[in-house]
Amino acid sequence: MYISELDTPALTVDLDILERNIAQMATLCQNLDIPLRPHTKTHKVPQIAQMQIEAGAQGITCQKVGEAEVMVAVGIDDILIPYNIVGKPKLERLMQLAKQATITVAVDSDITARGLSEQAQKDGATIQVVVEMDTGSKRCGVQSPQAVQALAQTIVDLPGLDFQGVMTYPSRLEAKPFIDETLELLRKDGISVSMVSGGGTGSEVNSKQIGCTETRSGSYIYEGMQRIGPETVNPETCALRMIVTVVSTPTANRVITDGGMKAFTSYPPTPYGYIIEQPEVKIYGMSVEHGHIDVSGSSHRFQVGEQLSVIPVHQGMTSNLHDELVAVRNGQVEAIWPIAGRGKVK
Amino acid sequence: MYISELDTPALTVDLDILERNIAQMATLCQNLDIPLRPHTKTHKVPQIAQMQIEAGAQGITCQKVGEAEVMVAVGIDDILIPYNIVGKPKLERLMQLAKQATITVAVDSDITARGLSEQAQKDGATIQVVVEMDTGSKRCGVQSPQAVQALAQTIVDLPGLDFQGVMTYPSRLEAKPFIDETLELLRKDGISVSMVSGGGTGSEVNSKQIGCTETRSGSYIYEGMQRIGPETVNPETCALRMIVTVVSTPTANRVITDGGMKAFTSYPPTPYGYIIEQPEVKIYGMSVEHGHIDVSGSSHRFQVGEQLSVIPVHQGMTSNLHDELVAVRNGQVEAIWPIAGRGKVK
Numbered sequence: 016m017y018i019s020e021l022d023t024p025a026l027t028v029d030l031d032i033l034e035r036n037i038a039q040m041a042t043l044c045q046n047l048d049i050p051l052r053p054h055t056k057t058h059k060v061p062q063i064a065q066m067q068i069e070a071g072a073q074g075i076t077c078q079k080v081g082e083a084e085v086m087v088a089v090g091i092d093d094i095l096i097p098y099n100i101v102g103k104p105k106l107e108r109l110m111q112l113a114k115q116a117t118i119t120v121a122v123d124s125d126i127t128a129r130g131l132s133e134q135a136q137k138d139g140a141t142i143q144v145v146v147e148m149d150t151g152s153k154r155c156g157v158q159s160p161q162a163v164q165a166l167a168q169t170i171v172d173l174p175g176l177d178f179q180g181v182m183t184y185p186s187r188l189e190a191k192p193f194i195d196e197t198l199e200l201l202r203k204d205g206i207s208v209s210m211v212s213g214g215g216t217g218s219e220v221n222s223k224q225i226g227c228t229e230t231r232s233g234s235y236i237y238e239g240m241q242r243i244g245p246e247t248v249n250p251e252t253c254a255l256r257m258i259v260t261v262v263s264t265p266t267a268n269r270v271i272t273d274g275g276m277k278a279f280t281s282y283p284p285t286p287y288g289y290i291i292e293q294p295e296v297k298i299y300g301m302s303v304e305h306g307h308i309d310v311s312g313s314s315h316r317f318q319v320g321e322q323l324s325v326i327p328v329h330q331g332m333t334s335n336l337h338d339e340l341v342a343v344r345n346g347q348v349e350a351i352w353p354i355a356g357r358g359k360v361k
Numbered sequence: 362m363y364i365s366e367l368d369t370p371a372l373t374v375d376l377d378i379l380e381r382n383i384a385q386m387a388t389l390c391q392n393l394d395i396p397l398r399p400h401t402k403t404h405k406v407p408q409i410a411q412m413q414i415e416a417g418a419q420g421i422t423c424q425k426v427g428e429a430e431v432m433v434a435v436g437i438d439d440i441l442i443p444y445n446i447v448g449k450p451k452l453e454r455l456m457q458l459a460k461q462a463t464i465t466v467a468v469d470s471d472i473t474a475r476g477l478s479e480q481a482q483k484d485g486a487t488i489q490v491v492v493e494m495d496t497g498s499k500r501c502g503v504q505s506p507q508a509v510q511a512l513a514q515t516i517v518d519l520p521g522l523d524f525q526g527v528m529t530y531p532s533r534l535e536a537k538p539f540i541d542e543t544l545e546l547l548r549k550d551g552i553s554v555s556m557v558s559g560g561g562t563g564s565e566v567n568s569k570q571i572g573c574t575e576t577r578s579g580s581y582i583y584e585g586m587q588r589i590g591p592e593t594v595n596p597e598t599c600a601l602r603m604i605v606t607v608v609s610t611p612t613a614n615r616v617i618t619d620g621g622m623k624a625f626t627s628y629p630p631t632p633y634g635y636i637i638e639q640p641e642v643k644i645y646g647m648s649v650e651h652g653h654i655d656v657s658g659s660s661h662r663f664q665v666g667e668q669l670s671v672i673p674v675h676q677g678m679t680s681n682l683h684d685e686l687v688a689v690r691n692g693q694v695e696a697i698w699p700i701a702g703r704g705k706v707k
Contacts, residue, residue: 020449020450021450022448022450022451022707023448023707024706024707025707056649056650078649078650079650098608098619098650099608099609099665101606101607101608101619101665101666102368102369102606102666103366104366104367104368105368108368123609123611124609124610124665126664126665126666127608127609127665130666149611153615154609154611154617154648154651154653155608155609155611155617155651156609156611157611158611158612260447260448261447262444262445262447262473262501263445263469263470263473263500263501263502264470265469265495265500265501265502265503265504266504269499271500271501273444273447273706274706276678277678277681277706278706280626280627281626281627281678302500303402303424303677303678304402304424304425304444304706305500305501307500318472319445319447319470319472319473320447320448320472320476331649332622332623332627332649335623335682336681336682336704336706337704337706338704357704358682358683358684358703360370360619360620360623360624360650360682360683361368361369361370361371
């Protein structure tokens with residue numbers, strides 16, 4: 016089947032670019048001598064996670080238990096969930112996973128640690144734990160090396176938990192003093208650290224320099240416009256394309272497509288995407304079910320029924336809206352992969 | 362099951378409020394003597410569409426063929442799709458629907474009309490058609506009464522198509538001259554008009570005043586913050602609530618929940634939602650998987666594990682992210698409805 020035969024809006028990935036992005040990041044991390052633990056929240060596709068592991072990744076990162084469930088279901092056996100897992104339904108699901116694979120979770124409070132320990136004991140499971148540090152991103156995470164030290168001791172003392180080390184996001188050079196002091200405090204307490212996990216696509220060198228034992232990278236898989244900026248978007252490195260159809264050409268300057276916010280997500284609001292066939296035109300707006308294109312800057316005459324290939328802005332949010340990813344090579348459909356992690360927000 | 366036992370983030374609807382919103386809009390339209398054709402893109406739940414029909418709606422509106430498919434599957438037999446349906450895969454699906462129910466679609470170009478006619482002939486189906494008018498919203502739609510006249514004649518002449526009339530969105534009083542002139546031109550041509558469809562929650566009176574034969578309203582179902590504005594949000598009329606869990610309390614001023622942009626969508630960026638239990642606090646940001654709350658304005662002491670009920674900003678975009686809607690009355694779960702139209706962007 017050719018791309019042109021697809022019903023639209025259709026989320027597609029160019030396999031040549033995808034394979035190149037995977038290989039390049041694998042090589043980068045090998046050259047840096049830092050293990051890679053790809054974040055699958057960007058793509059949510061088990062087949063792509065398996066490609067990343069085959070390329071040398073030591074395991075994967077999933078942001079939610081539901082994402083980890085679909086990855087364990089295809090046999091992936093080493094997963095970091097850098098998230099405080101709280102509440103009975105999630106703890107029960109987590110322990111089922113921990114019986115099938117090596118599962119590591121982040122904690123930043125006594126309450127989270129104790130909840131994990133209680134459920135692990137109840138279910139006869141063991142869960143690996145890292146302490147999340149806030150090294151400047153002002154989201155979750157304990158606030159000082161001393162707080163890591165105290166929480167680490169609590170974790171070491173709690174049954175069912177296996178203390179591994181620490182994690183932060185993103186890997187900034189400014190985090191080094193915090194990490195160094197933390198590791199020194201833990202060393203003095205005789206608490207061994209096997210994992211210092213850092214992350215963020217583009218921060219691989221930083222992860223190495225601040226002493227991480229692994230680096231988590233997600234958005235490199237599609238090389239999205241959000242990270243690299245609209246000025247430097249490059250169809251040769253951006254693997255994801257939304258195929259949309261022109262449904263209306265109401266005026267000489269305005270073209271409307273069938274891909275709106277429910278296909279692309281609404282974040283961030285501009286520039287809404289890059290049209291590969293006509294990069295000179297501008298997607299000036301989106302309503303919920305329509306894309307609005309200003310074609311005044313183009314000599315191309317758009318026709319109702321014509322298909323356009325759009326590089327979405329936020330590749331992870333966009334992937335989360337679709338059930339299927341169409342894998343394409345040279346304009347032909349090679350496979351249709353379920354985006355099995357889509358909607359797994361629990 | 363109590364709400365407090367739900368895994369989170371959980372999208373819930375308060376049944377008392379939902380039933381009241383449905384009854385109030387039905388009464389409003391009866392009093393105005395204008396038929397109501399609810400837009401189901403806001404909720405995407407067949408059970409709610411059936412409640413709207415039981416309350417007197419004459420049919421429903423669906424924005425995409427995929428939404429109409431899930432509604433026809435439960436026996437709803439009168440559906441307007443106010444959209445230009447273009448391309449073979451969609452036309453084939455549309456004609457299958459048209460054999461099972463009365464399906465009306467909008468067109469604003471010869472190309473769309475001819476595509477519909479060809480497929481209708483091929484499949485032995487008949488499709489009802491209205492011409493979409495652009496009466497000021499600058500999206501799809503023909504630009505003048507004369508353009509309606511010409512396209513209407515084309516539709517009347519094409520086999521397989523049954524011309525019904527015109528549609529616009531939203532119903533503005535300024536549209537009356539356009540509509541009046543159009544109807545006069547069609548009358549002179551001897552083309553009979555049985556449908557003048559207007560829409561927009563809050564525009565019911567306008568629809569009546571500009572001569573519509575029906576009014577399409579969607580967002581009234583949940584009475585969302587986006588329409589009424591953050592200042593006037595009222596938990597007694599807003600039916601949708603996202604239950605989230607506090608997963609981190611890293612500092613005295615900051616609380617993090619497990620509901621981020623993948624649960625709430627990112628549009629519009631502020632104010633991100635209204636917390637029913639603590640309306641004095643502010644959701645100041647969301648990352649993809651976390652909600653960020655500034656609690657400096659509250660004396661309440663938030664705890665990891667605590668649940669919060671958030672009224673989302675954009676109810677239709679939020680519903681489109683979730684597989685299930687939990688129907689709740691007095692804090693107890695009465696039903697779990699599949700959001701069968703979720704992700705139906707084709």
